[in-house]
Amino acid sequence: MQKLGIAFTGSGSAVPETSLDNQALTALVETSDEWITTRTGIRQRRVSLSLGSLTELAAAAGEKAIVAAGIQATDLDLILLATSTPDDLFGTACKVQAQLGATKAVAFDLTAACSGFVFGLVTAAQYIRTGVYQNVLLIGADILSRWVDWQDRKTCVLFGDGAGAVVLQAAESDRLLGFALKSDGTLNHQLNLGYAASPQELLPGINISQGTYQPITMNGKEVYRFAVQKVPEIIDKALFEANLTVEQIDWLVLHQANQRILDAVAQRLEIPEQKVISNLANYGNTSAASIPLALDEAVQQGKIKPNDIIAASGFGAGLTWGAAIFQWGR
CATH class of the missing domain: 3.40.47.10 (Thiolase/Chalcone synthase)
Incomplete structure (x- = not known):
């Protein structure tokens, strides 16, 4: 009998070693530990250093989840990476797949910002419920320090870097209830990490845009x-x-x-x-x-x-x- 339910069999997480507390932020912007704590509840955040990669962070969390689930990376059928801050705009999930040695798994990125993990969970569930895949690694990972304006005190006090992962497996009973x-x-403009560009004349009469993403x-x-x-x-x-x-x-x-x-x-x-x-x-x-x-x-x-x-x-x-x-x- 084919198993079409979902079990949550392992979890893992990883964060960068470097910690940045509220007091340290007062050297960057006009703020205070009391101001940040009373308005947000945040006291510190982890930041990835210049050589750090999303691939390493995501793979570290994924590896712990795989171990907790009691399976091997080679058992995975699918790796879903929920992220808005990939190492490569073409996608980072395949790099995570390679680092884990998950040779059988198909891998792709999913972008839904702070909703990414829940959207990824529902996406993973469809593959399991239809009987297509049995073992799925879902990772939520972001390095937001790359895209924070560290002079904007409204946003720089909020964000940190990290990764978390869950292994979902086909089961006889369905635990996604x-x-x-x-x-x-219509509310897209309220929270952005937008692309901004200036026109560049490629050939006479042909203007293209070239630029980069702007801070949050x-x-x-x-x-x-x-x-x-x-x-x-x-x-x-x-x-x-x-x-x-x-x-x-x-x-x-x-x-x-x-x-x-x-x-x-x-x-x-x-x-x-x-x-x-x-x-x-x-x-x-x-x-x-x-x-x-x-x-x-x-x-x-x-x-x-x-x-x-x-x-x-x-x-x-x-x-x-x-x-x-x-x-x-x-």
Whole structure:
């Protein structure tokens, strides 16, 4: 009998060694530890040094997840890399595949910014549920320090670098209980890492554009308002799909953007504080890495145990948002 359910069999994470605390940022911009902490909950973040690569970070997280799942890299059928900051604009997942030695796996990048891990989870699930692939490595990884304007105090205090990964395997029982995904391109301008160029005359009458991507820009108030309104709604929708109530959730694992957002979403859903996983004080906003990084840390600490029900939700640029309800373990 073909297995068409999904099991969550292993997790892993990796962060750069270099830490940048709030006090250090006061040398770059006019700010203070108190200002950053009270508004965001962030105390420090990890930054990848100039020789660091997304490939290495993603592969390190992936390797730990593979070991935790009790399989070999050669068992993998698919590697999905959720990232907005690839080493190569053509894609970095294949470099991760090579580094892991996952010779059988097809690999590709998926870009949905801070929603990337949840979107990747749902994408991976379709391949497993249709019987196409049995063993999938999903990695969320970003090096946002490459694209932060370190003179912009509205954004430079928020972001950090990291990677997290989960192994999904075909199983007889299905542990992805429900999900919902949404996008609204009319709000795209609120959060950007945009391409900017100047015209260049290639030949008479033929002007092309050449340039590069510009640092992250964000309308913090609007993104906050969007998250606090939309995230509880999408979690409710995913719970409805799962035929579960809020009371049945063991852990809420949100994209780690801002402690005020985490608190507001939990309050709206009436989820007690002790059920909310938060590690952004140590890592800041790591975009697609934030959910699997927080998830893996909670697994390592023995908080998240087999059979626990997790509500995960990502939200961010696009604008995109989504939620997945799943049961940890085999």
